[in-house]
Amino acid sequence: MLRTLCCVILLIVQRDTESTRVIGGWRTVLLGEDVDLSCRLIETDEELEQITWQKSTLEGTQNHNFMLINPKGVNKFISPNGLTGRVQFIGNPSENLGSIRITAVRLLDEGTFTCIFSVFPSGAYNTEIPLTVLDPPQSVNITLSEASKATVFLCVADSNPHPNYTWSRVVQPWPGSSVRAEGDKLHLLSLSSELNGLYVCQASNPYGRATGSLNVHISSETSAACWVLLVVILCLTVAAAALIWYQCKYGQFPW
Template sequence: MNRVVVSSWPFFVLLIVNTGMRTNTLKVIGGKRTVILGEDADLFCRLSEAEEFDQITWQKETRENSNKHNFFVIKPDGTTSNVNGLIGRVLFIGNTSDYLGSIRIRNVTLLDEGTYTCIFSISSGPIQTEMSLSVIVPPVMSVTGHVSPVGDNEVVLVTCIAAAAKPKAEVIWDTGALNKSLRWVTNSTQHANGTSTVLSQLIGLPTRTANQKQVQCVVNQSALEEERTLSYTIDIHYPPQIVNIKASPQAKYFLCVVDGNPRPNYIWSRDVQPWPGSSVRADGDTLHLLSLSSDLNGLYVCEASNLYGSTTGSLYIHITSEISPACWVLLFVILCLIVAAAIFLWSWYKYGKLPCSVASSPEQTSQDMIEVPIRQTEKTTGDEEAES
């Protein structure tokens, strides 16, 4: 009898030790989660070893309610029940056969952020694990310019805002060629819901050199897949500068070129003389010559103006009549006729005949020269007889 009792004692001790070792190795596995506002959060929960359980209970301690309380229960057959809110937003995505009690919280809000506890109720008592759920919020970004006139004092040129972000966004500037002439000041504001707004202002002298230069606001934050860049072109206002009037290749129109911001308004006028009616058309910064005649000759003035001042430039137009190719041909023909007439007259005057007449033979010339005196002799004899 004693032998039996003695032999059973080590077995009883061994049984207790083995049971205790198994209880110590059994645990619930989970993990913290970080999600972006509005996304779904999957909370993982599983027993490390196979073990029968009575139910799986989820508890939470969040911004909405800082007291830990039950909100979801899972039975071994997979049936679920909601308690204390989140109805319709919690989904069981685990598998009780695999001792997996994972859940999904849909459309996460900032109020869902906090600590979640997954509890397996087994015969030896409840075992659990805690996990944190963090919600991050991407910033709402904007860049705004401040229109400034040219001046000698520093002003805020551009403002960049990364609003309602969690965690706080980092804002820097890429000023390119203006790196040495601009600086920035950044401030942040913490909100009650855990988000922050960062406001960064770009400051510098409002000069013509800075006008139309591009700067970039660069925003970094953990909820963004990559850094975001917001570009802005600096806008500095100043009066119109020197007027430069340029002619088109055929001088059929003239362009009044002036540097000014905002863009100047243009007025064309004619100095002293009246405007030449429909022969000229002024269209903004352009003067069109609709017909080319000496009636357009005169001094034309271009006046450019904006809110900050005005300036003028002048153009003198002088148009001379040009001889067309047909006129040159006609003039050449007339000159040829004049030369030909002169040759004919000279020939008639010197030779008594046209230069194109047929030349007479020597015999005919001698005969004509003899006949004249004979006729004159006969006429003389007749006269003598009459006188007798």
């Protein structure tokens, strides 16, 4: 009878311990705004010893403590943590609520935050709270690609999530097959004056958009010079091929 009673007590204790957990949730915030990271320990009457907050973010990928809260709600900040002056405890230890608020969120704050409740006698319970920082495109830069032999312009904008790019030509119609828009790239397939005009690149994501412009001007002299250069290169290529053929056939050059 005593053995059966002990087993029942152990089963009840084990069941209560297994149901004890910390609840939280995924959080998303716009760059520069404030965000509340909420966590609560449920299904326990054990004595709270400490609440610990950890983070692993773009600023520092190694998980580390940045805030400790004792049962009386007294906070201890651990530096350096990247959150100096921007984090505050908004929970209530008596209600097993360990929530914090981060103000003026930065892109470097994106990552995973961990809320840990230490209770006696069973130990520590935790939950991970992923934080995503959304950033609309702020500015657009258009540069000449150095990685391409052709004339290719790159449209660059920083945002989260990554933006979609749309190219257009102001006032004038799109110059047919002479120009190809391909995502963030604008390919000028021929250098002629018909390409002249103002081109606009718009970078957008669900949270905003920004534009940049490119003024293309190719003079007729430049276009003619390009054709002359092309003809000269072609003539030199033909002459070189003829000399190689003559040398291979007669074993010597014609001079």
